[in-house]
Amino acid sequence: MNLNELTIVRAAEGLRSKKFTSVELTRTCLDRIKKRNPEVNAFITVCEESALREAKAADEKILKGKSEILTGIPFSVKDAICTRDVRSTGSAKILDNYIPPFDATVIRKIRESGGVLIGKNNCDAFGHGASNENSMYGPVRNPHNLKMVAGGSSGGSAAAVADNMCIFSIAEDTGGSIRQPASLCGVVGLRPSYGRNSRHGIMPMASSLDTVGPITKTVEDAALVMNVIAGRDKMDATTVPELVPDYINEIRNPKSEIRNLRIGLPKEYFDLPGLDSEVRDRTLGAIEKLKKLGCEIVDVSLPHTKYATAVYYIIVPSEDSSNLGRLDGIRYGVRAKARDLYDLYASSRADGFPEEVKRRILIGTYALSAGYYDAYYRKAQQVRTLIRRDFDEVFKKADALITPTSPFTAFAIGEKSSDTLAMYLADVMEIPASLSGMPAITVPAGLSKNNLPIGVQVIGPRLAEGRVMQIGQLITI
Amino acid sequence: MVLTVEEVRKIASLARIKLSADEEIRHAETISAVLDYMNILNEVDTTDVEPTFQVTGLEDVFREDVAADSGRQALILGQMPQLENNELVVPEVFEE
Numbered sequence: 001m002n003l004n005e006l007t008i009v010r011a012a013e014g015l016r017s018k019k020f021t022s023v024e025l026t027r028t029c030l031d032r033i034k035k036r037n038p039e040v041n042a043f044i045t046v047c048e049e050s051a052l053r054e055a056k057a058a059d060e061k062i063l064k065g066k067s068e069i070l071t072g073i074p075f076s077v078k079d080a081i082c083t084r085d086v087r088s089t090g091s092a093k094i095l096d097n098y099i100p101p102f103d104a105t106v107i108r109k110i111r112e113s114g115g116v117l118i119g120k121n122n123c124d125a126f127g128h129g130a131s132n133e134n135s136m137y138g139p140v141r142n143p144h145n146l147k148m149v150a151g152g153s154s155g156g157s158a159a160a161v162a163d164n165m166c167i168f169s170i171a172e173d174t175g176g177s178i179r180q181p182a183s184l185c186g187v188v189g190l191r192p193s194y195g196r197n198s199r200h201g202i203m204p205m206a207s208s209l210d211t212v213g214p215i216t217k218t219v220e221d222a223a224l225v226m227n228v229i230a231g232r233d234k235m236d237a238t239t240v241p242e243l244v245p246d247y248i249n250e251i252r253n254p255k256s257e258i259r260n261l262r263i264g265l266p267k268e269y270f271d272l273p274g275l276d277s278e279v280r281d282r283t284l285g286a287i288e289k290l291k292k293l294g295c296e297i298v299d300v301s302l303p304h305t306k307y308a309t310a311v312y313y314i315i316v317p318s319e320d321s322s323n324l325g326r327l328d329g330i331r332y333g334v335r336a337k338a339r340d341l342y343d344l345y346a347s348s349r350a351d352g353f354p355e356e357v358k359r360r361i362l363i364g365t366y367a368l369s370a371g372y373y374d375a376y377y378r379k380a381q382q383v384r385t386l387i388r389r390d391f392d393e394v395f396k397k398a399d400a401l402i403t404p405t406s407p408f409t410a411f412a413i414g415e416k417s418s419d420t421l422a423m424y425l426a427d428v429m430e431i432p433a434s435l436s437g438m439p440a441i442t443v444p445a446g447l448s449k450n451n452l453p454i455g456v457q458v459i460g461p462r463l464a465e466g467r468v469m470q471i472g473q474l475i476t477i
Numbered sequence: 478m479v480l481t482v483e484e485v486r487k488i489a490s491l492a493r494i495k496l497s498a499d500e501e502i503r504h505a506e507t508i509s510a511v512l513d514y515m516n517i518l519n520e521v522d523t524t525d526v527e528p529t530f531q532v533t534g535l536e537d538v539f540r541e542d543v544a545a546d547s548g549r550q551a552l553i554l555g556q557m558p559q560l561e562n563n564e565l566v567v568p569e570v571f572e573e
Contacts, residue, residue, distance in 0.1 A: 101552035195533040208531055237538040238531070310515050321492060328493065330567060335558035341568045342493070350495035355503075358494055362485065363508055365492040376515065381528030383521050388529055420507040421514055437532030462532075 022072030071114030094352025104201025121156030151181030176430030183455025198233030250466025259294035264398025321364025
């Protein structure tokens with residue numbers, strides 16, 4: 001097995017037992033990027049020089065016996081997350097030249113523990129999309145089939161992990177942006193509970209929904225990364241004070257506890273028109289596996305599921321239109337040549353945003369404008385309450401829910417890009433948990449007849465990351 | 478269409494985004510389809526339902542407002558599109 005194919009657990013073992021160095025491990029990842037990135041397009045920026053420097057420093061730390069779990073492990077980061085001294089574009093030309101003077105808190109934690117930043121991943125611009133076709137740096141291609149999308153918005157992160165260009169990646173999930181591409185690329189993706197991980201330094205999209213989490217090769221790796229990045233941050237007032245458990249302990253709960261788990265099957269997810277039959281069968285297969293392990297399977301209902309996508313596409317553009325107001329060509333980023341102040345704003349934004357970002361800002365500006373606020377934004381937030389209540393009710397009867405992650409496997413590049421509404425509906429399985437602030441994981445559950453990955457989603461109650469990861473692991477092993 | 482081209486033009490001006498004539502037409506069409514889909518929410522009775530603006534329940538999170546030297550002034554200034562004597566240059570705000 002090549003070094004770049006290792007999991008965090010195996011790579012860390014190899015580094016600690018001096019079977020190989022971080023420089024060697026990092027080089028194999030860089031070689032893989034060189035070979036594959038021209039086709040897959042998972043990276044916008046590759047940090048060859050600084051990565052090798054960081055790897056060398058990690059090797060010295062290991063020699064001194066001072067290594068931590070992520071010391072010397074090459075990782076990549078979604079380009080909508082700020083990395084100090086490394087260009088962070090958010091996949092939009094308005095930030096084509098932007099080099100953040102600081103690290104996002106989660107990135108700072110990983111770098112302080114010795115992680116090696118290998119590069120920045122392509123994504124839908126500022127997280128707007130479900131296919132990675134809304135990047136101003138070109139679409140990401142699915143490593144399993146280069147004609148297919150990698151999913152979005154964190155398509156580059158998922159493709160990079162799936163194609164062994166790095167050992168793990170850090171991405172952002174607002175409505176499904178970690179889970180959907182992880183599912184389409186056949187890797188593990190965790191959306192933590194809203195407030196569990198700091199968003200300081202994450203380019204904001206919808207502030208009441210944004211989360212940051214890992215994309216990894218195994219569930220155990222996701223738990224390891226969470227152990228490093230989770231927790232309260234004084235730079236993000238929405239982070240919650242609850243203590244962070246040891247997630248590795250949590251996923252190694254004894255079998256006796258598994259037998260007492262009640263797994264809910266929300267019928268609305270399985271009755272969805274357009275749910276691919278192979279995806280449905282694989283999900284039911286995962287449920288059967290849990291049943292054999294002794295879990296109790298219960299049928300449940302989340303009656304407001306069908307309204308979630310409409311709610312989401314009012315709340316997100318509204319918060320988007322406000323958050324993206326900061327990108328105006330004045331203080332940083334690319335400034336267009338202009339006659340006057342108005343023209344400077346309007347031209348910088350016209351040149352620097354792709355069409356979908358403009359569309360979201362326009363929808364949000366409309367939904368929040370005088371006369372429409374109550375009909376759109378307030379109404380959406382009220383229905384959001386009903387969606388949350390559905391989950392609260394269901395979690396009285398079940399400890400976790402199992403659903404498909406995406407209703408279909410990866411689709412062809414260009415297939416849905418002209419149909420805005422069809423693309424919005426691609427996240428239908430992931431949006432309800434997002435609106436409710438619940439944690440959810442996607443784990444790979446085999447390949448379709450066409451050799452495309454299928455993902456299964458586990459949703460848990462707030463702050464039950466440990467439980468969703470444990471169940472995810474049971475499905476994968 | 479729910480949204481006319483004239484309305485798109487007005488919103489784009491409020492949002493400070495210059496659009497081409499083609500873009501105006503495209504956005505009017507796609508946004509109308511999206512807004513039309515939003516009507517599904519009118520099926521839901523939300524009388525007396527409180528809106529959910531956040532999910533953590535946290536309120537009034539404070540920290541001391543203490544100025545600190547980030548040591549990054551040069552990096553921050555280095556990101557500015559136009560500088561003169563270490564000051565940001567912008568077009569005039571008030572017209573004569």
